Amino acid sequence: MAAAVAGPVFWRRLLGLLPGRPGLAALLGRLSDRLTRNRDRGRRRSPWLLLAPLLSPTIPQVTSPPCCLCPEGVHRFQWIRNLVPEFGVSSSHVRVLSSPGEFFELMKGQIKVAKRRVVMASLYLGTGPLEQELVDCLESTLEKSLQAKFPSDLKVSILLDFMRGSRGRKNSRTMLLPLLQKFPEQVRVSLFHTPNLRGLLRLLIPERFNETIGLQHIKVYLFDNNVILSGANLSDSYFTNRQDRYVFLQDCPEIADFFTELVDAVGDVSLQLQGDDTVQVVEGMAHPYKGDRAAYCKAANKRVMDVINSARTRQQMLHAQTFHGDSLLTQEDAAAAGDRRPAPDTWIYPLIQMKPFEIQIDEIVTETLLTEAERGARVYLTTGYFNLTQAYMDLVLGTRAEYQILLASPEVNGFFGAKGVAGAIPAAYVHIERQFYREVCSLGQQERVQLQEYWRRDWTFHAKGRFTGTWRPRSPL
Numbered sequence: 001m002a003a004a005v006a007g008p009v010f011w012r013r014l015l016g017l018l019p020g021r022p023g024l025a026a027l028l029g030r031l032s033d034r035l036t037r038n039r040d041r042g043r044r045r046s047p048w049l050l051l052a053p054l055l056s057p058t059i060p061q062v063t064s065p066p067c068c069l070c071p072e073g074v075h076r077f078q079w080i081r082n083l084v085p086e087f088g089v090s091s092s093h094v095r096v097l098s099s100p101g102e103f104f105e106l107m108k109g110q111i112k113v114a115k116r117r118v119v120m121a122s123l124y125l126g127t128g129p130l131e132q133e134l135v136d137c138l139e140s141t142l143e144k145s146l147q148a149k150f151p152s153d154l155k156v157s158i159l160l161d162f163m164r165g166s167r168g169r170k171n172s173r174t175m176l177l178p179l180l181q182k183f184p185e186q187v188r189v190s191l192f193h194t195p196n197l198r199g200l201l202r203l204l205i206p207e208r209f210n211e212t213i214g215l216q217h218i219k220v221y222l223f224d225n226n227v228i229l230s231g232a233n234l235s236d237s238y239f240t241n242r243q244d245r246y247v248f249l250q251d252c253p254e255i256a257d258f259f260t261e262l263v264d265a266v267g268d269v270s271l272q273l274q275g276d277d278t279v280q281v282v283e284g285m286a287h288p289y290k291g292d293r294a295a296y297c298k299a300a301n302k303r304v305m306d307v308i309n310s311a312r313t314r315q316q317m318l319h320a321q322t323f324h325g326d327s328l329l330t331q332e333d334a335a336a337a338g339d340r341r342p343a344p345d346t347w348i349y350p351l352i353q354m355k356p357f358e359i360q361i362d363e364i365v366t367e368t369l370l371t372e373a374e375r376g377a378r379v380y381l382t383t384g385y386f387n388l389t390q391a392y393m394d395l396v397l398g399t400r401a402e403y404q405i406l407l408a409s410p411e412v413n414g415f416f417g418a419k420g421v422a423g424a425i426p427a428a429y430v431h432i433e434r435q436f437y438r439e440v441c442s443l444g445q446q447e448r449v450q451l452q453e454y455w456r457r458d459w460t461f462h463a464k465g466r467f468t469g470t471w472r473p474r475s476p477l
Helices: 004-017 022-055 074-081 098-111 131-147 172-182 199-204 236-240 253-269 295-326 332-334 361-372 391-400 420-442
Strands: 085-087 094-096 116-123 157-161 185-193 222-223 224-231 247-251 269-275 279-281 345-349 378-380 402-408 449-456 470-473
Touching: 022 085, 074 295, 085 253, 085 295, 098 131, 098 222, 098 224, 098 236, 116 253, 131 172, 131 236, 157 172, 157 253, 157 332, 172 185, 172 269, 185 253, 222 253, 224 253, 269 449, 391 420, 402 420, 420 449
Parallel strands: 116 157, 157 185, 378 402, 402 449
Antiparallel strands: 085 345, 094 247, 116 222, 185 269, 222 224, 224 247, 269 279, 449 470
């Protein structure tokens, strides 16, 4: 017991010497937890590891019978539509972008032609010239919309994190204030504040460190009926040399409507930025950190789940009409009726995770998919920061599927080459990686579970999906 306590105390003392390092705080806390239990893990794991799939949460039951009319292959994942809405689109409307520059130019182009809505959700908006260029595009489009019609139909909604968006004198808020002041009827800026940061804790934790308590981390950018799903923030490195994932969904009104409603819902439980740089709560909504926490989280859960459930019901009705109606329209009949979109062959399930509001859909689905992975299946996991939860680690080691895990090499970690202790963060992630790989080897699973590293000169890595660059085997560890 004394050793278990000593580790965290040591890290807390060390962190006291390192103000302004939220990433380091989170990482050292994780390392402390791993180091204090490392010796026990070897004794406990072996006898029970193969029971991990049986000890995981029960797989959600499919409430609808098998569908002989649905496109082949949908049945394997159709249980997910009992949790979130299911969207069927044609693969011809799905485009995967490959570079930050392409992502940046596409966003600017989409803003310039938007007529009805621009919705952007991110952790923060940077303060450099490229970010200003994006804000200038929004201003120009808003001005044109007023010239074409008054009052304008164009609405701009931006959702950011309160703490990250308020960091420093020049920040996301100051970047967006001119838009709010010039177009108060068209622009909404919502700043999500975690309900976990309140009271004395909020007063004592300094800037940057307060961001480790909880964040708004949705990354979606939509323009009329076109949607970009990404992990990229609105910051210069994400527009130039920080590799991420970007999926562009063209002419997908149902998906655009869903994400508009979702961002509106999170916006409603967030603080509203005013033209004088103050913030206000939406009328009738509990305050995220001044009011009763339980009441706020309950109201937020209801607001978000209402969006998810209503969209799920709409999509189930659309599915029934499309594949189970009394008279099924052919593609030619649909085109004649005015719907010229090709038949769906791609299925999209937006997974939501908001643990303070007791919404853990992403967690449930991910654990179920890993539990269900069978011998012969191949699972790809990609992360810029290798730090699996214990539940995920046990599932990877306890199931029979083949795993290819793509990680950031130390050289493409954003802290690589930093001065002081922060420069050791890439090595700390390598330490976690080595611990995991040793367990893989101790179980004789190195052929089944393979680790690979992304490396590209002068770039950093943030992707959780499609990537470009070099695959480099990570061995020996």
